[in-house]
Each structure stands twice: as structure tokens, then as C-alpha cells.
Amino acid sequence: MVASHNLFHVPALYCLCAYAIIFSEMKKLILVTMMSVILCFQLCCSQEPKYEEDTPDNYLCAIGNTKYLISDFNKFLDNHKVVESGQTVNRDKMLTNIFDLFIEQKIIELKIENEKIDIKQNEVQAFIHNTIETNPDDASAGNAMQLDLLMQKFLLLKLVPNLQISDAEILNYYNDNKDKFFVRERITITQILLEDQQDAEELHNKLSKTPTLMKELAEKKVLENIHTKGVIVATYQKGELPQDIEDYLWKLPVGAINKPYMGGEGDWMIFIVMEKKNAGLAPIEEIKHKIIKKLALLKIDQMSQKLIEDLKKEAGLTIYQKNLDFIYSGKFVDALK
Structure with missing residues (x-):
């Protein structure tokens, strides 16, 4: 029998605290790291939304029966705005990457709402204590933090119960990466x-x-x-x-x-x-915990992408190509209409 390590067979709140580092890394893996993707943002979010009415001409995408407008995407752009000077980026590629993030987040948000996942005050306080240095000082920061925590809890509940790492996997990673462990x-x-x-x-x-x-x-x-x-x-x-x-x-x-x-x-x-x-x-016993963390991050990335794809198929995704003001070439091209 092959030994394995189930990392998270403990209460959810304890996981949120003890694995704050893993989750902060997981967010980077799942959401492709906002800081590295959203560049030279004034290209697209300095403009006022062109449309406000809930009409078919304003739909960017639909997840199930929920429609998202151009103004919803513009708000997403504005909330995550990062400006880096001196960067040269392809506008279509940049907006494609950001739109993928938008869709992924909305898919998870709807699933959280449907499954009535909530967070308690002690979980919020634990999250603040373990992941940020100071409390959010405005409502938008507080809302963003709450959404972040909800998404992490959702992923915890969906992914972690199936996350196991065998001793054979640990040994293989050690043998294949010995140059990292001197x-x-x-x-x-x-x-x-x-x-x-x-x-x-x-x-x-x-x-x-x-x-x-x-x-x-x-x-x-x-x-x-x-x-x-x-x-x-x-x-x-x-x-x-x-x-x-x-x-x-x-x-x-x-x-x-x-x-x-x-x-x-x-x-x-x-x-x-x-x-x-x-x-x-270094002997494998000394660095085993580091290897487990590395393998956990890799597996969580793979599992999260599969989860997003499964949720997309379950909910039904449609992207209204004619209403996009950029050429979309992302991971959801099969949903273009």
C-alpha cells in the first residue's frame, strides 16, 4: 500500500489559518496573478461605460440565466486597476486575459450563492490576522476581502478533501529536483x-x-x-x-x-x-514539508482549472462576441456566440 498525505482532514477554519500561505499562493495560481496580467490599465478603464441598460446589445456573457453587462466588466476592470508605466502589451491579449479572470470569478460567485456558502466573523478575523498586516480601511477593501475569503473557502471545500500526496510522489520530486536541495x-x-x-x-x-x-x-x-x-x-x-x-x-x-x-x-x-x-x-526528511507544499500548489492549480471547466459546463457559458470591443482568444473560446 502506498502511503499518502491528506493535508486537510481538519476543520475548515483551522485550514484557513494554518494554510494561509498556501491559499495566498493558490489565488495567484488560480487567478493568474492580477498584478502580472493587468498592465497599462488606462487603455481600457479610463473610459466611462458605454452602456447601462439591461438589453441584449449590452450583454458580454451569460452564465446560466445570469447575464453580465459591459458595465459589469468595466467595474471589474476599475476594481482591479493596476497601472505600470513603460509596459508594452497587446490590448486584445491583455483584455482576453482579464476577461478570463472575470468569467472565472463570476462562475465561482454564482456557485457560492447557489450553495449558500457563507463566512462567520471568527473566520473573517482569522483571515485578517493570517493574510494581511492591517485591517481594510474602506468599504470596497472590506468587500473585496470578504469575496476573497468566500472564494478561498469554496475552493477549500471543493478541492481539499481530494488532495492527497503520496510518498512516491514526494520521492520522485526529490530525485528529479536534487539541484534545488543542496x-x-x-x-x-x-x-x-x-x-x-x-x-x-x-x-x-x-x-x-x-x-x-x-x-x-x-x-x-x-x-x-x-x-x-x-x-x-x-x-x-x-x-x-x-x-x-x-x-x-x-x-x-x-x-x-x-x-x-x-x-x-x-x-x-x-x-x-x-x-x-x-x-x-539535504536529506528528504528535512525538506519533506517543502516538497509537500510545492506539490500541493501544483495539484491545486490543476484541480482548480478542472473545477472551473466543470462548473462552466454545468452552468452553461455564452460569450456575446459582437458586444466585445476586443478580439477574444482565451480559454473559453468554445463559448463564443
Whole structure:
């Protein structure tokens, strides 16, 4: 039996929090990254909408029984406007790409509405906390964020239950991409922070006489009568630390415990060298989580495109070519009428 990793068999809210990074990347993959597609936008969105009435001459597309007007697309353009100077783009190609994004979003919006998917306040707060630095300061930003969260939740519910990555896939990716996994010399250290010199010297004496205490410190256990301010266990590659600290630590043998010294912020510090590793190919166990994330993104991209295509067929898409003011050549050309 082949082992596999089901990444998301936990509650939806936990997924939204724990996989905020995956979802931010997923949005780039699914929506082709707005920033890279919508260029020199004043070409098309500086003009006022030509039509406002709900008449066949104003329809750009229909998804099922829902019609979308020229003004709807212009609003979409305006809401996602990005201007980059000095860019030369083909107007038809640019608008084709943007129109594809518009259609994809509307297909998902309708499905969300039909399935009555909603979001709770605690999910909104978790999303804000995990994906943006500050709260939205205007209504349009808040609405965009809410729509973004709804779309992510929809994709979570539709895609994630079927997302599995086998150990064989992980191993194949590792073997096919070994050039990406070479690492420099590494050192693992335990750094102990203490408030005063007396505690630092007392702890240093205990560690020197009882090496097993190092393991307790690495596991962040509290030592009797010793008040540590913090214990940090970290692995660094050569070049990641200040040169003077790096030179000092690399000279120490494994198991060495330096004498306490005062750091720049007044804390007393003790370093313990836990492990040293030579440069070379990182073991698969060390980078397995990175490979799983990479494969998850690739699979989510493939699954999302298939989902969009299935939803399009289910809902029925029509694009009214005569009402477009550009030559459309996108992924939905079979829907042209």
C-alpha cells in the first residue's frame, strides 16, 4: 500500500489559518496573478461605460440565466486597476486575459450563492490576522476581502478533501529536483537567555557538570531554581549569522558550552553547539514539508482549472462576441456566440 498525505482532514477554519500561505499562493495560481496580467490599465478603464441598460446589445456573457453587462466588466476592470508605466502589451491579449479572470470569478460567485456558502466573523478575523498586516480601511477593501475569503473557502471545500500526496510522489520530486536541495554547512545551536550574571554562571556550571541538562533545555523544560528568559533551538547555514558569531561558533566542537557573556540588549547568553553538518544534499526528511507544499500548489492549480471547466459546463457559458470591443482568444473560446 502506498502511503499518502491528506493535508486537510481538519476543520475548515483551522485550514484557513494554518494554510494561509498556501491559499495566498493558490489565488495567484488560480487567478493568474492580477498584478502580472493587468498592465497599462488606462487603455481600457479610463473610459466611462458605454452602456447601462439591461438589453441584449449590452450583454458580454451569460452564465446560466445570469447575464453580465459591459458595465459589469468595466467595474471589474476599475476594481482591479493596476497601472505600470513603460509596459508594452497587446490590448486584445491583455483584455482576453482579464476577461478570463472575470468569467472565472463570476462562475465561482454564482456557485457560492447557489450553495449558500457563507463566512462567520471568527473566520473573517482569522483571515485578517493570517493574510494581511492591517485591517481594510474602506468599504470596497472590506468587500473585496470578504469575496476573497468566500472564494478561498469554496475552493477549500471543493478541492481539499481530494488532495492527497503520496510518498512516491514526494520521492520522485526529490530525485528529479536534487539541484534545488543542496545546502551549505549547517550548525544547530541552543541559545539560552538569562536576566542576570549570577543565574547565567550557575546554569553554565550545571551544564558543564551535567551534559544531560542540554536535552532538557532543548526541549524548553524549566530547570529548578534557574530562571531562563528564553531558550531558542535553531539551525543556521553558513552565511546566515553575523560573521564574528559565525567564526566563533564554527570553531567550537559539538557539545561545547561557551562561557556566559552579555549581549547587546543586556541579556546574558549561553550557546551550546548541538550538531554540525557538512554541505551537501539535504536529506528528504528535512525538506519533506517543502516538497509537500510545492506539490500541493501544483495539484491545486490543476484541480482548480478542472473545477472551473466543470462548473462552466454545468452552468452553461455564452460569450456575446459582437458586444466585445476586443478580439477574444482565451480559454473559453468554445463559448463564443
